[in-house]
Amino acid sequence: MRVKLHVWRQAGPAAPGSMETYDTPDISEEMSFLEMLDVVNEQLNAEGREPIAFEHDCREGICGSCGMMINGQAHGPQRGTATCQLHMRKFSDGDEIHIEPWRAAAFPVLRDLIVDRTAFDEIVAAGGYITAPTGAASDANLTLVPKEVADAAMDAAACIGCGACVAACPNSAAQLFTSAKVNHLSLLPQGQPERYARVAAMVDTMEEFFGSCTNHGECQEACPKEISIDFIAYMNRDYVKAQFKNRKTVSQG
Numbered sequence: 001m002r003v004k005l006h007v008w009r010q011a012g013p014a015a016p017g018s019m020e021t022y023d024t025p026d027i028s029e030e031m032s033f034l035e036m037l038d039v040v041n042e043q044l045n046a047e048g049r050e051p052i053a054f055e056h057d058c059r060e061g062i063c064g065s066c067g068m069m070i071n072g073q074a075h076g077p078q079r080g081t082a083t084c085q086l087h088m089r090k091f092s093d094g095d096e097i098h099i100e101p102w103r104a105a106a107f108p109v110l111r112d113l114i115v116d117r118t119a120f121d122e123i124v125a126a127g128g129y130i131t132a133p134t135g136a137a138s139d140a141n142l143t144l145v146p147k148e149v150a151d152a153a154m155d156a157a158a159c160i161g162c163g164a165c166v167a168a169c170p171n172s173a174a175q176l177f178t179s180a181k182v183n184h185l186s187l188l189p190q191g192q193p194e195r196y197a198r199v200a201a202m203v204d205t206m207e208e209f210f211g212s213c214t215n216h217g218e219c220q221e222a223c224p225k226e227i228s229i230d231f232i233a234y235m236n237r238d239y240v241k242a243q244f245k246n247r248k249t250v251s252q253g
């Protein structure tokens with residue numbers, strides 16, 4: 001199959017960008033979207049032209065680095081799928097495909113399709129961890145956790161930090177990402193001691209960089225890990241509680 005690409009090209013953070021058009025050579029519908037870009041880049045290299053810069057690492061939906069807007073949709077047309085796991089069979093011969101970087105003030109473009117997601121790191125650095133020294137791994141049944149709770153924590157922990165939720169949100173809000181990073185800890189017993197300090201610090205940091213949530217729900221639709229906006233409600237509940245918690249009431253749940 002052959003497709004026509006319209007790709008955002010931008011030489012650097014301060015350089016003006018524009019869409020450029022490329023005809024692909026013959027590509028297989030079995031190729032992943034990134035393999036298709038690899039083939040286009042090989043052709044650009046052979047012609048002595050600058051290849052398209054895009055981020056990738058695992059290519060198996062784990063690392064979260066490969067996000068891009070494909071025909072106006074974060075990670076493209078297949079629900080619950082990161083760009084690296086999208087295949088060309090989702091497109092048809094002769095299609096025109098528009099490819100752009102995430103568009104959000106907190107994610108400045110570094111080059112072509114690569115954006116700087118340092119703002120996410122700042123949120124995690126504000127409290128997305130447990131400070132207690134844990135020593136060696138303890139027996140799995142030492143701290144009993146109901147299966148439903150463990151499953152919910154794992155659902156939150158599935159967040160790969162890709163940024164699609166921010167890119168899809170009309171407010172460029174980061175509530176889905178932040179709530180995933182808050183809840184994968186706060187749902188578990190090990191996350192309780194720092195639960196309220198954590199949520200306050202992470203939400204306050206989030207608000208320094210990102211817009212506010214107005215419940216559009218686009219984040220949940222765009223998320224390659226299908227993380228539920230229920231986690232935003234849990235985070236907001238804990239954030240309100242955190243404003244009132246003190247040493248006397250912190251143990252009262």
Ligand code: SF4
Nearest residue numbers: 159160162163165223
């Ligand atoms: S919540 Fe989903 S869309 Fe947002 S960063 Fe995590 S995996 Fe990506």
Ligand code: FES
Nearest residue numbers: 059063064066084
């Ligand atoms: S390259 Fe790692 S999630 Fe796509």
